[in-house]
Amino acid sequence: MGKQISWDETGSRWFENGCDRGVLYVQGDTGNYPKGVAWNGLTKVTEAPEGAAANNLYADNIKYASLRSAESFKATIEAYTYPDEFGECDGSVEVAKGIKAGQQTRKAFGFSYRxxxxxxxxxxxxxxxxxxxxxxxxxxxxxxxxxxxxNSPSAITFSWSVETTPVNVKGIKPTSTLTIDSRKVSKENLKKIEDKLYGTETADPILPLPDEIVTLVGGTPGTPIHG
Structure with a gap:
């Protein structure tokens, strides 16, 4: 039997807010993301994907097809402060204890927040x-x-524009982002992910690559779920 659509039922009016648990993972030489550090003072992350613009094709005096350009992920990170480790991602190098030089090569990084x-x-x-x-x-x-x-003091806020290079994922196009829904991932599997991201008493925090995330929740890389 079918089910008639209804709107705004009790318990179905979902919303999203807040921004916390920021973690920075400076990229390693092999493309991995080892040893994350807490990003305190995080105030806002603005996701701003670009691309996927329509390129219309015309033939026989009609609109024949529409192709979409490649999509890229950009973001803005705003915070009151940042981890010392972010310095090398922000173009600075410590040349002596407590002394940093700017305008240096910027390292790539991974990032998580909730x-x-x-x-x-x-x-x-x-x-x-x-x-x-x-x-x-x-x-x-x-x-x-x-x-x-x-007489109206306020703290300085920092803001960074971020661009990304996608990483490979089996079975789908390369991606720069994953989103994990705690309502749909089992508590056991969610703990596995969070133990990786935030570390434990015996293991440093790391940012697993997408295929490892899929494996952690019992999925098979290369076999996306449809529907």
Whole structure:
């Protein structure tokens, strides 16, 4: 039997908010992402994908087909502070203890952060969360506005424009992002992922590549689920 569509049923009014648990993973020489560090003071991540623009083809005096250009992932990271390890991703090198030189080669990095999920049945957005994973990122130089302390003091905020180079994934096109839904991944598998991302008492935090993430939740790389 079919089911008639209904709107705004109790418990189905989902929303997403918040931004926390930022982690930086500086890319290693082999393309992996070892030893993540906490990114404290994270205030905002703005995802801004580009591309996928339509290229229309015409023949026989009609619109014959429409092709889409390749899509790329860009983002902006905003924070009150950043890990020391991000310095080499932001074009600085420590030349002596406590002294850094700017305008240096920028290293690629991976990045993860979390957003909360809530719905109309709760008073807070604690019904679940998304873990966002970003691969192959590089940061552009950012402006910094320093001003005198006055009677309305505020902390300096930093902002970086980020572009990415996708990594290979079996069975689908290369990607720069994965999103993990805590409502749909089992608690056991979610713990496996979070132990990797955030570390344990016996293991450093790392950013697994997409195929490893698929394996951690019991999937088979190269066999995407449809529908």
């Amino acid at each position: 957003t909360n999920i809530g719905n109309d049945t709760g008073t807070t957005s604690d019904d679940g969360y998304y873990i966002h994973l970003v691969y192959g990122a590089t940061a552009a130089p950012s402006s910094r506005n320093y001003e005198t302390v006055n």
